[in-house]
Every structure is written in structure tokens, then in C-alpha cells.
Amino acid sequence: xxxPPSSIEALIELMARLPGLGPRSARRVVxxxxxxxxxxxxxxxxxxxAVAATARDCVTCGNIATEDECDICRDPRRANGLIxxxxxxxxxxxxxxxQAFAGRYHVLGGTLSALDAVGPEDLxxxxxxxxxxxxxxxxxxxxxxxxxDGQTTAHxxxxxLAGRVRVTTLAQGVPVGGxxxxxxxxxxxxxxxxxxxx
Amino acid sequence: xxxPPSSIEALIELMARLPGLGPRSARRVVxxxxxxxxxxxxxxxxxxxAVAATARDCVTCGNIATEDECDICRDPRRANGLIxxxxxxxxxxxxxxxQAFAGRYHVLGGTLSALDAVGPEDLxxxxxxxxxxxxxxxxxxxxxxxxxDGQTTAHxxxxxLAGRVRVTTLAQGVPVGGxxxxxxxxxxxxxxxxxxxx
Numbered sequence: 001x002x003x004p005p006s007s008i009e010a011l012i013e014l015m016a017r018l019p020g021l022g023p024r025s026a027r028r029v030v031x032x033x034x035x036x037x038x039x040x041x042x043x044x045x046x047x048x049x050a051v052a053a054t055a056r057d058c059v060t061c062g063n064i065a066t067e068d069e070c071d072i073c074r075d076p077r078r079a080n081g082l083i084x085x086x087x088x089x090x091x092x093x094x095x096x097x098x099q100a101f102a103g104r105y106h107v108l109g110g111t112l113s114a115l116d117a118v119g120p121e122d123l124x125x126x127x128x129x130x131x132x133x134x135x136x137x138x139x140x141x142x143x144x145x146x147x148x149d150g151q152t153t154a155h156x157x158x159x160x161l162a163g164r165v166r167v168t169t170l171a172q173g174v175p176v177g178g179x180x181x182x183x184x185x186x187x188x189x190x191x192x193x194x195x196x197x198x
Numbered sequence: 199x200x201x202p203p204s205s206i207e208a209l210i211e212l213m214a215r216l217p218g219l220g221p222r223s224a225r226r227v228v229x230x231x232x233x234x235x236x237x238x239x240x241x242x243x244x245x246x247x248a249v250a251a252t253a254r255d256c257v258t259c260g261n262i263a264t265e266d267e268c269d270i271c272r273d274p275r276r277a278n279g280l281i282x283x284x285x286x287x288x289x290x291x292x293x294x295x296x297q298a299f300a301g302r303y304h305v306l307g308g309t310l311s312a313l314d315a316v317g318p319e320d321l322x323x324x325x326x327x328x329x330x331x332x333x334x335x336x337x338x339x340x341x342x343x344x345x346x347d348g349q350t351t352a353h354x355x356x357x358x359l360a361g362r363v364r365v366t367t368l369a370q371g372v373p374v375g376g377x378x379x380x381x382x383x384x385x386x387x388x389x390x391x392x393x394x395x396x
């Protein structure tokens with residue numbers, strides 16, 4: 001049995017480790033790239049090199065940046081006294097897409113976890129606490145995932161900052177366009193407890 | 199609204215064009231890579247550069263090669279008078295994994311298509327015809343997909359080589375482990391017509 005060239009096998013193996021890809025889809029992607037050397041393979045290789053050369057973590061908030069600080073931390077118009085705490089850069093992008101938040105962020109990069117030995121320092125929480133005074137923060141909005149780990153971390157941060165700054169969290173309820181029949185009981189219960197006058 | 203750095207956006211856009219990925223999964227993959235610069239991003243960029251620098255089409259059969267001819271065409275033990283015609287390098291790899299074929303290949307790189315203006319030259323069919331005499335081929339096995347395009351192309355090749363060499367095709371029937379109840383009627387019909395004494 002002849003095997004693919006070793007450079008191809010190495011590429012397939014690396015691709016197969018990406019989230020959402022497996023050995024089969026990695027083979028498909030690599031063949032697609034090899035077939036389209038000029039249009040796909042070379043541009044993708046160049047784009048990866050560019051990101052590898054320039055992308056780093058914002059020293060202030062943990063967002064992806066191309067300089068020491070990210071675009072948001074360098075934008076004086078975003079200094080409105082609000083910090084939104086998110087688990088991940090993907091969550092930051094999701095918040096930005098809403099165009100409903102004009103403040104700054106703190107990206108945890110994960111959640112507290114005794115099992116995985118993730119402590120407050122790993123999430124940059126001392127750095128977050130220091131920003132409250134340094135940036136004149138008046139409110140910290142916790143936008144963590146509604147998972148057990150996310151909520152545990154949210155409670156820890158709320159305790160940490162209690163008395164120093166107003167701490168709020170995203171409202172829980174029925175998603176826009178959501179049909180009650182398809183929602184889990186927990187969401188409906190939360191929406192009922194948080195009901196509002198019309 | 200702040201957008202991701204342009205190098206990141208460019209990478210996401212290229213990733214989203216890969217087969218099986220979309221904008222959402224491309225974002226996930228790129229964040230995964232940026233988070234794991236050393237273990238994932240840099241090795242993947244290097245692997246892509248290596249493939250871009252070395253991978254080319256075998257001048258004889260169309261397989262992926264790192265020299266003018268691929269490993270299989272350069273291996274004298276594979277010169278057994280058999281050529282297996284496949285649509286794609288992925289199909290060649292699938293045949294190789296079976297370890298049931300010890301001859302050489304001809305990779306079409308597609309199927310005949312009047313709509314997409316793919317003619318016999320685009321599939322290297324004159325080159326295939328020339329190999330019959332040059333390599334002392336005694337049998338050409340058509341292992342094309344059991345799709346309309348694949349079968350149309352198979353018939354064209356069978357006509358092209360008729361009288362010059364024995365042309366065979368893969369048997370059609372019930373897949374190994376296949377349950378009749380879940381098979382389409384066409385497959386069951388083909389298996390019935392090709393029934394064999396026990």
C-alpha cells in the first residue's frame with residue numbers, strides 16, 4: 001500500500017486536530033487545497049503566516065490584537081466606564097456583532113476549574129480588579145455562558161468585585177424568535193421568574 | 199462595532215471557503231489556532247508552506263507527487279499490467295487503503311461534462327491511451343463513482359480503449375455489512391441481476 005507523501009500526511013494530521021474536523025474531512029480539505037494551489041493553498045499559508053507573525057493577546061483585556069493593546073482598548077470612545085466580561089474572544093465578537101455595547105472588555109480565556117487547575121490568575125482576574133480604579137469603571141457586566149462553569153465563575157467575580165463597583169449580568173429569558181414549545185424548562189422558568197409588566 | 203484585526207478576518211474568510219467549513223466553523227478554527235499559536239498555528243502554517251513548495255501532479259498518472267512521478271509510478275513492483283482509473287486522488291487513497299490493488303493508477307481529476315466544458319484532454323485520456331502500449335497494460339479497471347457523470351465517463355473510456363485492452367469495472371452489489379432494508383432499490387436491483395451461485 002502506497003501512502004500519500006509525508007508532507008501531505010503531516011498536513012492532514014494537523015488539519016484533523018482542528019475543532020469540527022476529523023481525519024476524513026481533513027483529507028477532503030487537504031485535497032481541495034492541493035488541487036487549488038494558487039487560489040487556496042498559497043493564500044491560506046500566507047494568511048496563517050501573517051496571523052502567526054502579528055496576532056497576540058491584548059495586554060489589557062485579552063482580546064486578539066496586532067499591537068500591545070487591541071483596537072477596542074486603544075479607542076478612547078470606548079472608555080465609557082463599562083467593562084463586559086466574556087469567556088472567549090468568540091463571545092467578544094458575538095457581543096460586538098449586536099452593536100449594543102459601547103464599552104470595553106475583559107476576556108477570561110476560560111472558566112475557573114479546580115479539576116483543570118484554572119485559578120483566578122489564569123483568567124486575569126487581578127488585572128481586571130486593577131482596571132476598576134485605573135480606568136474609572138462604574139459597572140462590570142458579566143456575559144458568561146449560562147453553563148455551570150460559567151455561572152460559578154460569574155459568582156466568583158461578583159464576590160471579588162463586590163462593594164467596589166456595580167456588577168450586573170445578562171438577563172435570562174426567552175430568546176428572540178424562540179418558540180416556547182421548543183425551549184427547555186429551565187429557560188421558561190427563568191423567563192417566568194423575571195417576568196416584566198407589558 | 200469593532201471588527202477582528204484584518205489579518206484574522208482574511209484568515210477566517212479563506213478558512214470559510216474550505217469544503218465542510220462555513221463562516222461560523224471558520225471563526226472557531228481560527229480562534230483555536232490563535233489560542234494555540236505554538237502547538238497549532240505555526241506548525242499548520244509551516245505544513246502548508248511545505249506542501250505548497252513540494253506537492254505537484256505526477257506527470258504520468260495525476261496522483262499527488264513530490265517529484266515528477268509519484269511513488270506508485272516509480273515503484274517497479276507496481277508494473278503488473280493493470281491500471282485503475284479513478285476520478286480523484288481521494289479515490290486512489292481509498293483504493294490503496296483496501297490493499298487489494300497492486301497495479302498503477304490514472305487519476306482523471308474529474309468527469310466529462312459538456313456543461314463545465316470538461317473534455318477528454320482535461321481528464322488526460324490521450325495520456326491514458328498512450329500508456330496502454332508504453333507500459334504493456336493488459337487491463338484497465340474503471341473505478342469511477344456510481345453517479346451519472348462517473349458512469350458516462352466510464353462508458354466513454356470503455357469505448358475509447360475498446361479492442362486495445364481489456365476494460366473492466368468494479369462490481370456493483372450489496373456493501374459489506376449492508377442491511378437490505380436500508381439500501382436503495384437500485385443497489386438491490388443491481389445486486390440481484392449480478393447474483394452468484396453460493
